[in-house]
Amino acid sequence: MVFGARPEDFGEEAAGARAALYCSGGRALLEPLLARAPALAWVHSRPAGVDRLLFPALAESDVVLTNSRGVFSDALAEFALAAVLHFARDVPRLLRAQVARRWEPFEPRRVAGQLMGVLGYGDIGRAVARRARALGMRVHAVRSRPAPAGADEWAEVVAGPEALPDLLREADVLVLTLPETSATRGLVSAAALARLKREAVLVNLGRGSAVDEDALVAALRSGALRGAALDVYREEPLPAGHPLWSLENVLLSPHSADQVAGWREDALAVFLDNLARFRAGQPLRNVVDKRLGY
Numbered sequence: 624m625v626f627g628a629r630p631e632d633f634g635e636e637a638a639g640a641r642a643a644l645y646c647s648g649g650r651a652l653l654e655p656l657l658a659r660a661p662a663l664a665w666v667h668s669r670p671a672g673v674d675r676l677l678f679p680a681l682a683e684s685d686v687v688l689t690n691s692r693g694v695f696s697d698a699l700a701e702f703a704l705a706a707v708l709h710f711a712r713d714v715p716r717l718l719r720a721q722v723a724r725r726w727e728p729f730e731p732r733r734v735a736g737q738l739m740g741v742l743g744y745g746d747i748g749r750a751v752a753r754r755a756r757a758l759g760m761r762v763h764a765v766r767s768r769p770a771p772a773g774a775d776e777w778a779e780v781v782a783g784p785e786a787l788p789d790l791l792r793e794a795d796v797l798v799l800t801l802p803e804t805s806a807t808r809g810l811v812s813a814a815a816l817a818r819l820k821r822e823a824v825l826v827n828l829g830r831g832s833a834v835d836e837d838a839l840v841a842a843l844r845s846g847a848l849r850g851a852a853l854d855v856y857r858e859e860p861l862p863a864g865h866p867l868w869s870l871e872n873v874l875l876s877p878h879s880a881d882q883v884a885g886w887r888e889d890a891l892a893v894f895l896d897n898l899a900r901f902r903a904g905q906p907l908r909n910v911v912d913k914r915l916g917y
Contacts, residue, residue: 630656633659639662640663641664645667654681663686667894673911674802694889698880702876706874709874716729734758740793740797744775763794764778764780766782795824800829831855854881
């Protein structure tokens with residue numbers, strides 16, 4: 624085993640490498656390594672998102688790509704749950720009153736009976752839906768591959784992209800768990816945001832590129848949208864001068880909602896299981912469809 628953070632760290636041994644574990648560094652690290660590793664048959668990505676790795680040479684090769692899908696789903700779903708309750712119970716208002724020592728009773732919202740829309744209904748989306756149902760919420764999902772009515776355990780509806788306009792109009796909470804692909808970039812545009820209810824809340828757990836951030840800021844400032852909880856952004860780290868920092872109706876997480884205690888060990892366990900499978904010639908878990916990007 625050879626470890627490194629730069630292409631040159633792998634030296635001549637790259638030529639004989641059959642497998643690679645990718646943790647960070649993006650295309651700048653992996654692309655030169657791939658060019659020097661003609662025997663490479665399998666790359667495992669510790670991150671679940673692989674959009675930064677699907678450069679043409681890898682996407683078009685026979686190299687199998689796997690990821691850590693499933694490791695981060697529960698933690699991200701818990702953040703989504705926190706966001707739902709944060710806005711329903713108006714936690715910022717409670718904190719302001721507490722700091723000022725003001726006794727100000729008010730009527731919070733009930734979560735039970737609200738409709739949660741989930742865009743990108745994969746492992747993370749299902750984990751979110753399971754928790755939403757526990758709160759008494761209804762769940763409608765939109766994904767590229769719809770499911771027959773009643774086929775999903777947690778979502779009442781799992782529809783195709785054609786159902787998105789209706790879902791935008793009806794959702795009380797819209798949760799994005801989308802990967803970054805050509806189809807998802809800019810999907811939540813200014814026009815899409817305008818379809819949402821004024822009292823709706825947007826939660827983004829997938830990729831910042833899915834949302835028109837300028838339009839989102841405008842909607843939050845004007846009151847056209849109740850609030851947003853974000854773990855991902857168009858530019859990361861979020862620049863200090865970005866207007867999102869100054870808005871009271873946003874909950875900002877520094878792309879770490881999934882980094883709960885033990886996540887590294889859990890992700891490594893997926894790789895080690897796949898390594899045993901690879902050495903035994905068995906099918907690998909979490910194989911990525913490189914054409915689709917997830």
